[in-house]
Amino acid sequence: MSIKIAPSILTADFSNLGALINKLESGGADDIHLDIMDGKFVPNLTFGPLIAASLREVTSFPLDVHLMVEAPERYFSAFAKAGVKSLTIHSETCQHLYRSVQLIKEMGLKAGVALNPATPLSVLEYIIQDLDLVLIMTVNPGWGGQEFIPAMNRKIRELREMLIDSGSSADLQVDGGINSRTIKAAVDCGANSLVIGSALLKEQDLTKAIKDYRSLAEEALVGSWWHRAYQGE
Numbered sequence: 001m002s003i004k005i006a007p008s009i010l011t012a013d014f015s016n017l018g019a020l021i022n023k024l025e026s027g028g029a030d031d032i033h034l035d036i037m038d039g040k041f042v043p044n045l046t047f048g049p050l051i052a053a054s055l056r057e058v059t060s061f062p063l064d065v066h067l068m069v070e071a072p073e074r075y076f077s078a079f080a081k082a083g084v085k086s087l088t089i090h091s092e093t094c095q096h097l098y099r100s101v102q103l104i105k106e107m108g109l110k111a112g113v114a115l116n117p118a119t120p121l122s123v124l125e126y127i128i129q130d131l132d133l134v135l136i137m138t139v140n141p142g143w144g145g146q147e148f149i150p151a152m153n154r155k156i157r158e159l160r161e162m163l164i165d166s167g168s169s170a171d172l173q174v175d176g177g178i179n180s181r182t183i184k185a186a187v188d189c190g191a192n193s194l195v196i197g198s199a200l201l202k203e204q205d206l207t208k209a210i211k212d213y214r215s216l217a218e219e220a221l222v223g224s225w226w227h228r229a230y231q232g233e
């Protein structure tokens with residue numbers, strides 16, 4: 001199981017997005033995390049498939065889309081056409097979560113499910129083996145720059161136990177408030193895919209910042225309780 005650094009562009013200067021993406025790519029990030037918000041499921045409003053398609057023109061970097069929208073199925077095909085790698089949907093927004101996951105996979109994309117802080121892990125019990133990624137919201141979704149909710153570390157640990165027990169090598173992604181104070185505990189508990197927004201984008205030297213975050217995370221991974229379960233992969 002490898003560490004993945006997925007910068008979120010939520011707090012970026014949108015007038016200069018192409019240049020930022022190129023810097024993140026050459027700086028060694030693994031994915032770009034795109035936060036799609038509809039002003040309904042979450043109060044904030046961001047952007048849609050057209051921006052993803054424009055970004056696809058300037059980079060071949062994997063685009064990791066986090067849909068914080070109601071009835072997300074309406075947008076699957078537009079994002080697939082835009083050339084994104086993965087779609088992560090919120091369990092709270094889907095009446096038929098399993099069907100939505102299958103639809104994403106039928107389009108040839110990786111499928112992820114995100115859970116708000118108060119949503120129990122039990123919603124994943126019967127679909128966990130079908131997922132490529134599970135995203136634990138470690139803040140209330142809507143804005144960048146919030147504080148990590150400490151109780152989420154126990155949830156991360158319990159989810160990693162579920163993934164190991166079900167033989168899944170899905171990524172366990174954490175999103176919200178990840179910075180140099182919180183990253184080690186999150187990885188130690190079970191996270192391997194780290195969405196980092198404001199803490200990363202405020203840095204002048206993105207290459208160094210990505211390298212430093214990766215080192216912190218890899219150090220925590222090697223010393224973690226769960227690392228051994230994936231050795232030999």
Ligand SMILES: O=C(CO)[C@H](O)[C@H](O)COP(=O)(O)O
Binds near residue numbers: 008146198
């Ligand atoms: O999904 C999100 C908010 O809903 C963002 O991806 C998340 O908050 C990342 O930003 P930061 O690292 O600044 O917390």
